[in-house]
Amino acid sequence: MNTVDSREPAVRWAAAISTTLLANLTREKLEQLLGGYVERLLTGDVDEARRVGRSMVAHDLISSATLELTLTHLGEHAPVSAAQLGALAAGFAEGLRDRTLDQQELSRTAAINAMRRAENAVRASEAKFRAIFQGSAFPIVVVGLDGLVADVNEAAQTMLGYRRDELVGMAGRDLAHPDDRAALREIGERLIHSDLDHVVVEKRMVRSDGETIQTHMAISLVLEDDESPPYFVTMIENMNEMRALQTQLVRQSLNDMQTGLPNRAQFLGWLEGAVGTKGPEALALVQVDVDGFRGVNDAFGHEVGNRVLMGVAGHLRAVFDGVGKVARIGEDEFGVLIKDPRDVAGVVALVEEFSRRLEEPTWIGGNGIGVTCSAGVVARAARGGDAGDLLRAADVTVGWAKRDGKAQWALYDRERDLRDRESYALAASIPGALEEGQFRVGYLPVHSLTDSSVPALEAKIVWDHPVHGVLCPDAFLDQSSANGMVVRLVRWALEEACGQAGRWYAELGDAAPVLSIDLPLRLCQEPELVAEVARVLERTGLPATRLRFELNERMYASLTDVQLEELTILAERGIGLVLDQVNGGNVGVDRLRLLPLSGVKFTGSVVQGLAEGANRVEESAAVTLLRWASILRVPLHADGVRTAVQAERLAALGVIGGQGPHFGAVLTADEVDRLLLT
Numbered sequence: 003m004n005t006v007d008s009r010e011p012a013v014r015w016a017a018a019i020s021t022t023l024l025a026n027l028t029r030e031k032l033e034q035l036l037g038g039y040v041e042r043l044l045t046g047d048v049d050e051a052r053r054v055g056r057s058m059v060a061h062d063l064i065s066s067a068t069l070e071l072t073l074t075h076l077g078e079h080a081p082v083s084a085a086q087l088g089a090l091a092a093g094f095a096e097g098l099r100d101r102t103l104d105q106q107e108l109s110r111t112a113a114i115n116a117m118r119r120a121e122n123a124v125r126a127s128e129a130k131f132r133a134i135f136q137g138s139a140f141p142i143v144v145v146g147l148d149g150l151v152a153d154v155n156e157a158a159q160t161m162l163g164y165r166r167d168e169l170v171g172m173a174g175r176d177l178a179h180p181d182d183r184a185a186l187r188e189i190g191e192r193l194i195h196s197d198l199d200h201v202v203v204e205k206r207m208v209r210s211d212g213e214t215i216q217t218h219m220a221i222s223l224v225l226e227d228d229e230s231p232p233y234f235v236t237m238i239e240n241m242n243e244m245r246a247l248q249t250q251l252v253r254q255s256l257n258d259m260q261t262g263l264p265n266r267a268q269f270l271g272w273l274e275g276a277v278g279t280k281g282p283e284a285l286a287l288v289q290v291d292v293d294g295f296r297g298v299n300d301a302f303g304h305e306v307g308n309r310v311l312m313g314v315a316g317h318l319r320a321v322f323d324g325v326g327k328v329a330r331i332g333e334d335e336f337g338v339l340i341k342d343p344r345d346v347a348g349v350v351a352l353v354e355e356f357s358r359r360l361e362e363p364t365w366i367g368g369n370g371i372g373v374t375c376s377a378g379v380v381a382r383a384a385r386g387g388d389a390g391d392l393l394r395a396a397d398v399t400v401g402w403a404k405r406d407g408k409a410q411w412a413l414y415d416r417e418r419d420l421r422d423r424e425s426y427a428l429a430a431s432i433p434g435a436l437e438e439g440q441f442r443v444g445y446l447p448v449h450s451l452t453d454s455s456v457p458a459l460e461a462k463i464v465w466d467h468p469v470h471g472v473l474c475p476d477a478f479l480d481q482s483s484a485n486g487m488v489v490r491l492v493r494w495a496l497e498e499a500c501g502q503a504g505r506w507y508a509e510l511g512d513a514a515p516v517l518s519i520d521l522p523l524r525l526c527q528e529p530e531l532v533a534e535v536a537r538v539l540e541r542t543g544l545p546a547t548r549l550r551f552e553l554n555e556r557m558y559a560s561l562t563d564v565q566l567e568e569l570t571i572l573a574e575r576g577i578g579l580v581l582d583q584v585n586g587g588n589v590g591v592d593r594l595r596l597l598p599l600s601g602v603k604f605t606g607s608v609v610q611g612l613a614e615g616a617n618r619v620e621e622s623a624a625v626t627l628l629r630w631a632s633i634l635r636v637p638l639h640a641d642g643v644r645t646a647v648q649a650e651r652l653a654a655l656g657v658i659g660g661q662g663p664h665f666g667a668v669l670t671a672d673e674v675d676r677l678l679l680t
Contacts, residue, residue, distance in 0.1 A: 008044070011080055012037035018075040022067035035061060043082050043090075051086040055093025059101055069094050077267025081390070084271035099239065103202060103220055106140055106237045110200075110222060141238040145174040147194070147231060161240055163210035174234075179206035179214060186221075190234060193223040204241065216241040258330040260308055261315040269329035269337050273389035282341040285384040286349045288326070289396035290318065290356070293374045293408045295334035306366050310373055317359040321352055337396070346381045346413070353377050353411045374409035376400050381414070395419065428467075428478045432487040436494060440466050443498045444668035447677065448518065448639065448661045451653035456677065458659065460552070461499035461519040462668050463491065479522070488524050495519065497538055500549065502671050504542040506678060514548065515678070518580065521551035526565045532572060550578025550600060566596050573598045580639070584608065602631055603639040604657070612651040613644065628655040 015036045016029065027035070039054045058069075073091060076082045135142060141158035145151055154162075154169045162169070162177060175183045182205045189201050200222035207215045218239040225232045258265045264272075276285050292314060299307040311334065318328045318336055326340035343349050356375070363370035378399025380392060395414050403412035435441060441463060448458035465473040482488040496519060503517035525531065539546055551572070558581060561569070573579050578600035604627075610616065611624030631638055640652050643662035652660060669677065 008037040008040035009033075011040045014079060015040070015072070015075055019063075019068045019071045022065045022071060024062060024065050024068075027061075040080070043076070043080070043086060048083075048085050048089040051082075051089040052093035052096070055090040055095075056097035056100075058094055059097030064098060064101070073267075074265075077265060077270075082267075083274065084267055087267060099218065099241075102239065103218065103237075106220055106239075107200070109138065110220065110235060110237055138237075141240075143169075143174070143177070143236045143238065145234045145236065147233065149174050151177075152233060158238065161209075161215065161238065162207065168210075177207050179208055182206050189221060190223075193221065193234070194232070199223060207238070261312055261330050263315055263319075263336070264327070264329040266329065266331040266337075269327075269331050269339070270389055270393075272327055272329075272339050273392055276339060276341060276384050277387035277389055277392070279385060281384045283384060284342055284382065285392075286326075286340040286343040286346070287380040287392050287396045288322075288338040288340070288349065288353060289331070289378045289380075289393075289400045290314075290336040290338070290353075290375050291332075291377075291400050291404065292334040293376055293404070295373065298371065298373065302366070302369065302371065306369075306371065309366055310364055310371060313364045314360070314373070314375065317356055321356045321359065325352065331393075337393075341384070343381065346379070349379055349381065350411065350413075353379060357409070357411075376403035376408050377411040378403055379411055379413050398422065425478065425480070428465075428470075428473070429482045429487055432478070432482055432491055435465065435467070436490070440468070441491070441494070442466065442670070443495050443502070444670060445499075445674050446661050446668045447665060447674075448515070448659045449665045451649055451658055451660050456515050458516040458518050458550075459503070459674065460661065461495060461517060463495045464668065475520075486524070488522050489528065492520075492522060492525055493534070496535075497542070500538050500542040500544045502674075503548060504544040506674075507544060507548055510678065516548050516550055516578070517544065518550050518552055518578075520582070521553055523554075523557035523560055526557075526561060526569070531568050532575075535572060535577070536575075546576035547578075550580055552580045552582035552603065555581060555583045569597055573600070583641075599634070599636050601637040601639055602634060603641055604628070604631075605641040609640050609642050609648060609652070609662075610644075612648050612655075614647050625655065628652075628657065632656050 012033045016033045020029070020032070023032070039057070042050050042054055058064075058072075063069075063072075069091065073087055076090075077084075077087055135153075136155050138155055139157060141161045142155045143151060143158050144153040151169050151172050151174055154166060159166055159169065164172075169177075175186070178186050185203075186205060189203065192198060193201060200220060202218070202220050204216065204218055207217050209215060218241055220237045222235045222237075223232055224235055257263070257268065273287075275281060292311070295307065295310075298310055311330075315328070315330065315336065318338065322328050322338050322340070326338045329337050329339075331337040340349060357377075360372065360374060363372040365371075378396045378401070380395045380399060382392075398419055399412050399414045402418070403410050406412065444462045444464040445459040446462055447456045448460060449455070450457055463475050463479070465478060467473050470477075479488060479491075482491055499517055499519055503514070507514040528534065535549075539549065551569075553569075569579060579597055580601040580603055581599055582603045583606075584602055584604045607620055608624045608627055611620035611622075616624075628638065637659070638657045639659040639661075640648075640657050641661055643649050643652065643660040643664045645664055649660055649664060
């Protein structure tokens with residue numbers, strides 16, 4: 003039998019409902035109870051969900067707020083179907099009904115005992131019984147053995163739509179539905195001629211206006227101690243109201259109260275139906291995320307944010323109603339399911355129409371507030387698919403749209419998804435690979451273009467992966483930056499490389515090459531960058547003048563004033579700063595003036611434009627840029643040098659150092675030893 007890890011979902015569920023509890027449960031006992039419910043819901047069917055609902059009532063989790071938050075939480079955070087949610091609500095209602103009837107039975111017994119005591123005391127306490135009888139919230143009808151109504155309380159009059167004088171003396175059978183009269187007569191006979199003192203049944207009654215009411219009846223035969231004749235006391239619960247409440251609870255569990263749209267739980271139900279054997283041949287799933295919604299909340303408050311969301315929901319309805327089903331599936335996320343779309347182009351046209359509608363601002367208190375949305379479109383065959391995988395694909399696709407600039411749509415690409423998943427998996431496994439020693443630092447020699455010396459070595463992080471083989475940094479560094487692992491990885495590489503460079507410096511002195519290593523933007527954001535670098539240099543014995551950091555051209559423009567100040571402090575302590583990956587675009591002269599650079603490294607089209615047979619335009623641009631760079635009065639370097647011709651032309655244009663295939667591949671520390679020491 004499969005087991006389910008229920009502890010974490012139980013902890014989240016307990017946190018969601020803890021403030022609504024009427025039961026006297028410790029947090030530990032509550033989480034233990036909910037853990038059992040989670041396991042039963044994830045491994046059971048709708049009948050098990052119904053039993054969970056009844057069990058909640060049995061454990062005093064009876065607040066309507068508790069049920070509402072439970073249904074909302076399970077619908078949004080657990081793989082529980084809409085049918086299970088409805089069954090859980092039904093079980094809860096049934097348990098609450100049975101509990102109420104039990105309490106009613108206790109009230110009935112107390113009322114009858116009070117009547118007997120009142121009569122034995124010469125009716126001294128009759129007023130007390132009448133108060134209980136009349137004040138009961140549940141309808142009570144007293145019928146004699148002759149079948150005539152002897153008394154009713156106010157609740158019964160309200161439910162049946164009669165005045166008291168109209169009911170008293172009426173035949174009790176006339177209040178029952180014609181199809182149920184024979185069964186009720188048999189129940190009365192059974193109570194009279196058996197040891198039973200009461201029977202609980204579901205029967206129908208008829209109001210004065212002819213409306214049929216489905217009721218739950220607790221019928222008791224009351225035998226007095228004196229010579230008074232027996233009579234029937236019937237306590238009644240209006241099941242129409244209970245079922246209306248149940249329907250309302252289910253509706254609330256499947257709809258977003260703010261926008262009026264179906265919620266994530268109902269949307270998942272649609273998807274599960276669409277991928278079933280009776281679903282459509284094909285479907286299109288559109289996920290829409292509001293760009294920068296947190297900024298709207300922070301600037302104008304949540305009330306304004308809610309109105310903006312309602313506006314987005316209104317535009318989605320206007321565009322997709324009649325074409326697809328729209329739901330709110332997250333705080334600022336919406337989903338659209340389109341069955342058997344005519345073509346993908348038509349779906350994209352609707353997405354673009356929705357985006358155009360967003361161009362009109364929402365006016366709130368004199369502020370014309372506008373938002374944009376990013377959208378991901380997934381189109382595929384429906385039957386035999388997986389609802390969870392569809393949602394994941396849509397979420398991935400809208401992520402692409404956001405990364406590509408927001409306020410646009412993206413179409414799901416399976417190959418891109420597979421590449422991204424592999425990249426994410428690599429990034430996530432970095433901590434374990436570090437512990438197992440799968441990483442090492444390689445060294446790419448930087449050769450002088452004027453002689454055969456090696457003035458510098460660029461440290462490269464190399465991953466000896468047990469499955470994928472040797473991986474270069476391009477395969478994992480980008481995603482490791484996204485999930486924060488790059489900080490730990492580069493810190494390790496800096497310590498390792500500085501330790502090795504310190505040993506070379508101890509043997510060669512100033513003849514040892516300078517160590518160069520990439521400094522990612524994420525590491526520049528660390529508040530202790532200067533102190534951390536100082537500690538590494540002190541531990542490894544490498545002078546600050548023998549270390550230089552390479553700053554990617556693209557991230558250079560993203561540095562804040564505080565980060566620029568930190569880098570300036572490093573430069574003042576002797577550490578070199580090289581502008582890296584300059585590829586012929588706008589170098590940003592104003593930004594260059596803010597840091598004391600010790601070098602600029604060119605790559606890409608600038609270097610390839612000097613190759614034999616290069617395009618005339620690219621060659622002219624490369625020559626112009628390199629000549630312009632000479633005014634910076636800092637050493638120039640080149641990466642990706644492939645031929646001797648390129649090396650010669652770069653040297654003629656003032657470039658002093660080069661690296662790339664022409665000079666050889668990345669070396670191990672032992673290979674560098676042989677290069678430097680022999």
